[in-house]
Amino acid sequence: MNQDSNNPGGRVAHHGSGAELFVIYLVNLLLKVITLGIYHFWAVTRVRRYLWAQTSFDGERFEYTGTGRQLFLGF
Numbered sequence: 196m197n198q199d200s201n202n203p204g205g206r207v208a209h210h211g212s213g214a215e216l217f218v219i220y221l222v223n224l225l226l227k228v229i230t231l232g233i234y235h236f237w238a239v240t241r242v243r244r245y246l247w248a249q250t251s252f253d254g255e256r257f258e259y260t261g262t263g264r265q266l267f268l269g270f
Contacts, residue, residue, distance in 0.1 A: 209251030210256075219245055236270065237263030 223238035240263040247259035 205253040208251050209249055210251065216242070216245060233266065236266040237267060239263070 216250060219241055223234070226234040227238060240259070240261055243261065244259045249258040250257050
């Protein structure tokens with residue numbers, strides 16, 4: 196395995212785009228307004244799932260398994 200001396204651990208890469216994240220943000224904003232803020236926990240989960248799925252370490256993508264319901268009940 197070839198490793199760079201400046202980065203001995205591994206390579207972290209992000210594969211997402213700002214445009215996709217912005218669309219998620221707009222949809223989340225609309226749903227938060229419609230539900231008077233209750234959708235906040237599911238919105239956070241949606242953003243986390245997107246960000247984690249678009250991030251990889253040494254070629255392996257992350258996966259966020261939390262749910263909006265878990266965040267809501269934990270609140």
